[in-house]
Amino acid sequence: MKISNPTEKLRQKLAEEGLEAILISQAYNRGYLSGFRGTAGYLLITPREAVLATDFRYTEQARLQAPDYQILQISGNGFDWLSRLAAEMSLKRVGFEARGITFAGYRQLSEILKEKTGLQLVPTESLVESLRLIKEPEEIALISRAAVISDRACGHIRDKIRAGMTEMEIAWELESYLRENGSQALPFEIIVASGPNAALPHAQPTPRRINPGEPVLIDMGAKINGYSSDLSRTICLGKPDDTFKKVYDTVLGAQLCAIAMIAEGMSGNEADSLARTVIAEGGYADAFGHSLGHGVGLEPHEAPRLGPGSTDKLTSGTVFTIEPGIYLPGWGGVRIEDLVMMDRGKIKVLSKAPK
Amino acid sequence: MKISNPTEKLRQKLAEEGLEAILISQAYNRGYLSGFRGTAGYLLITPREAVLATDFRYTEQARLQAPDYQILQISGNGFDWLSRLAAEMSLKRVGFEARGITFAGYRQLSEILKEKTGLQLVPTESLVESLRLIKEPEEIALISRAAVISDRACGHIRDKIRAGMTEMEIAWELESYLRENGSQALPFEIIVASGPNAALPHAQPTPRRINPGEPVLIDMGAKINGYSSDLSRTICLGKPDDTFKKVYDTVLGAQLCAIAMIAEGMSGNEADSLARTVIAEGGYADAFGHSLGHGVGLEPHEAPRLGPGSTDKLTSGTVFTIEPGIYLPGWGGVRIEDLVMMDRGKIKVLSKAPK
Numbered sequence: 001m002k003i004s005n006p007t008e009k010l011r012q013k014l015a016e017e018g019l020e021a022i023l024i025s026q027a028y029n030r031g032y033l034s035g036f037r038g039t040a041g042y043l044l045i046t047p048r049e050a051v052l053a054t055d056f057r058y059t060e061q062a063r064l065q066a067p068d069y070q071i072l073q074i075s076g077n078g079f080d081w082l083s084r085l086a087a088e089m090s091l092k093r094v095g096f097e098a099r100g101i102t103f104a105g106y107r108q109l110s111e112i113l114k115e116k117t118g119l120q121l122v123p124t125e126s127l128v129e130s131l132r133l134i135k136e137p138e139e140i141a142l143i144s145r146a147a148v149i150s151d152r153a154c155g156h157i158r159d160k161i162r163a164g165m166t167e168m169e170i171a172w173e174l175e176s177y178l179r180e181n182g183s184q185a186l187p188f189e190i191i192v193a194s195g196p197n198a199a200l201p202h203a204q205p206t207p208r209r210i211n212p213g214e215p216v217l218i219d220m221g222a223k224i225n226g227y228s229s230d231l232s233r234t235i236c237l238g239k240p241d242d243t244f245k246k247v248y249d250t251v252l253g254a255q256l257c258a259i260a261m262i263a264e265g266m267s268g269n270e271a272d273s274l275a276r277t278v279i280a281e282g283g284y285a286d287a288f289g290h291s292l293g294h295g296v297g298l299e300p301h302e303a304p305r306l307g308p309g310s311t312d313k314l315t316s317g318t319v320f321t322i323e324p325g326i327y328l329p330g331w332g333g334v335r336i337e338d339l340v341m342m343d344r345g346k347i348k349v350l351s352k353a354p355k
Numbered sequence: 356m357k358i359s360n361p362t363e364k365l366r367q368k369l370a371e372e373g374l375e376a377i378l379i380s381q382a383y384n385r386g387y388l389s390g391f392r393g394t395a396g397y398l399l400i401t402p403r404e405a406v407l408a409t410d411f412r413y414t415e416q417a418r419l420q421a422p423d424y425q426i427l428q429i430s431g432n433g434f435d436w437l438s439r440l441a442a443e444m445s446l447k448r449v450g451f452e453a454r455g456i457t458f459a460g461y462r463q464l465s466e467i468l469k470e471k472t473g474l475q476l477v478p479t480e481s482l483v484e485s486l487r488l489i490k491e492p493e494e495i496a497l498i499s500r501a502a503v504i505s506d507r508a509c510g511h512i513r514d515k516i517r518a519g520m521t522e523m524e525i526a527w528e529l530e531s532y533l534r535e536n537g538s539q540a541l542p543f544e545i546i547v548a549s550g551p552n553a554a555l556p557h558a559q560p561t562p563r564r565i566n567p568g569e570p571v572l573i574d575m576g577a578k579i580n581g582y583s584s585d586l587s588r589t590i591c592l593g594k595p596d597d598t599f600k601k602v603y604d605t606v607l608g609a610q611l612c613a614i615a616m617i618a619e620g621m622s623g624n625e626a627d628s629l630a631r632t633v634i635a636e637g638g639y640a641d642a643f644g645h646s647l648g649h650g651v652g653l654e655p656h657e658a659p660r661l662g663p664g665s666t667d668k669l670t671s672g673t674v675f676t677i678e679p680g681i682y683l684p685g686w687g688g689v690r691i692e693d694l695v696m697m698d699r700g701k702i703k704v705l706s707k708a709p710k
Contacts, residue, residue: 038557056644057556060684075663096458103461104453104480125459172534179527185544201412202393289411308430329415 019095021046026100029128034066098123134317146229147350149222154353167192167205183222187300191219198332212238215332232337250282254324268310275324293321374450376401381455384483389421453478489672501584502705504577509708522547522560538577542655546574553687567593570687587692605637609679623665630679648676
């Protein structure tokens with residue numbers, strides 16, 4: 001899937017930045033701009049040209065997936081092809097992605113380009129990410145379809161889950177369901193964490209068998225045409241203990257409060273503090289150690305960040321999670337996460353699984 | 356799984372390089388050295404200290420998985436923690452991984468460290484990778500277990516596959532089998548490419564239904580305790596056409612020749628040219644556009660590289676693939692891939708699936 005003319009929008013940004021061209025090396029940005037879904041390659045974009053350079057394994061695929069790009073077959077890891085193109089196009093000032101290339105890659109790039117062609121390499125940050133931040137209707141549609149699949153998987157596991165099942169069995173039951181109901185390879189490994197394991201916010205499923213009365217924290221996502229969903233629920237089989245009730249109600253209160261009160265244009269820090277205040281007032285300030293949420297799109301974690309110190313703005317068209325949690329070492333934890341979008345001034349909740 | 360004292364071996368390398376400390380930021384290297392399997396964090400290793408810095412989500416997990424490391428809880432993406440530690444330890448010359456940090460990350464690191472502490476940052480390459488290159492017996496055991504699972508999956512799909520199944524159905528049948536028989540989340544997305552799609556060496560499975568007489572190229576791997584296998588077979592339902600027979604025999608000949616003739620100490624380039632010569636003599640020189648193989652371990656693609664121009668040495672204890680292929684646009688392709696190790700002078704084939 002390629003959304004409506006992102007390359008043209010990037011060209012406007014190049015003009016604003018005074019760049020004659022940009023080298024795109026970040027994988028998700030490459031896919032977003034060109035439609036190409038292979039795992040190796042670069043884009044070189046100028047006001048008039050759009051080149052996708054990739055190796056033999058992917059050139060056929062690139063021609064099919066990126067019809068608006070000129071496909072250049074390259075070999076090895078060097079940047080000779082770029083040095084040649086830059087000379088042909090008489091480029092003098094080329095941007096590159098400071099977060100999309102390793103330090104070693106930069107040195108290689110800079111040796112070839114500066115020495116051979118004398119051109120100026122300009123580090124850029126978030127040029128493409130700032131386009132990806134605001135989702136187009138066709139992107140929202142894909143994310144929503146992914147959210148429906150994870151909602152259904154949540155309903156499925158509520159019917160299937162029994163005391164005595166292992167975390168790994170539950171995780172595989174979920175993964176099979178997601179994949180057999182339309183998800184591509186999952187955007188991240190499913191978390192199923194029971195009892196004390198649920199005190200690890202990013203636990204990996206273990207052979208531990210779940211018991212009645214303890215928290216079971218589940219975090220999963222689906223992927224449709226490259227776009228992800230993200231959903232967490234914490235459930236309890238049988239009669240929950242008093243801690244569970246208190247912790248669950250505090251997390252739910254914090255989550256609902258954030259959903260109700262986050263408004264368009266708020267910063268990630270302001271959004272985070274809404275939920276953080278509720279949790280602190282419940283007496284669990286130290287037990288909510290992660291951020292309130294993160295953007296979701298082609299990457300399961302992308303901008304905006306909702307967390308302490310984040311100046312990211314929650315503008316219309318952003319899609320992100322709201323996922324407060326409380327983690328008590330030795331006992332366990334509770335996290336409740338919905339996927340939402342900022343839609344004409346208000347939060348619209350995309351995930352519908354019951355809480 | 357943490358192999359026998361890799362941190363100690365890295366310390367010897369630090370001494371050889373004249374480094375007082377090294378910052379490890381590459382994810383697989385972090386896991387290899389410490390045993391920690393979370394997705395975020397850094398190691399700082401000095402002759403006496405070993406620190407794992409990670410955020411709230413992972414500190415509990417880090418304590419469990421990396422008992423030999425001192426766990427430091429950090430927040431945000433900055434390097435303040437490192438600046439503080441470097442000052443406490445009076446470090447003057449610290450290595451970092453040139454391939455394990457982005458250009459933006461390097462700038463952030465260098466601003467904080469150079470300005471605040473005046474220390475010298477030294478780019479390093481492949482220090483940990485060179486340790487990972489030579490597999491320990493416990494690593495070979497895990498890779499071999501992963502190879503057994505992919506061999507069995509290959510047998511399973513030979514029983515199940517029927518004309519009319521889609522590439523995606525076959526890929527999911529394989530993935531389910533691999534996961535239900537002990538594999539962790541797969542190391543890479545399974546390739547099932549039929550007919551003309553098999554001309555794309557790294558095709559993604561599509562809804563195309565397979566027909567008798569055409570090539571069906573399958574490439575898959577399993578993962579056990581972090582270690583991968585990698586296996587490709589090309590099959591044909593019903594009666595193959597003359598092209599299939601000729602192409603298949605040429606690829607098989609090239610593969611068997613490479614297995615028989617690759618010897619300890621050969622370079623990746625020499626190994627590659629053994630198979631490449633056979634394919635060229637069959638008249639398909641232009642149709643084998645990728646490298647002969649690659650190392651396999653914690654990463655599904657790692658050193659050594661077996662390909663044109665590679666000076667990587669195939670020393671005892673290296674584990675790699677041998678996977679020549681011929682790809683004919685419009686018709687399809689054939690690839691045959693085994694996972695092998697260099698074992699006391701000779702190739703030992705770890706994958707046992709029939710060809």
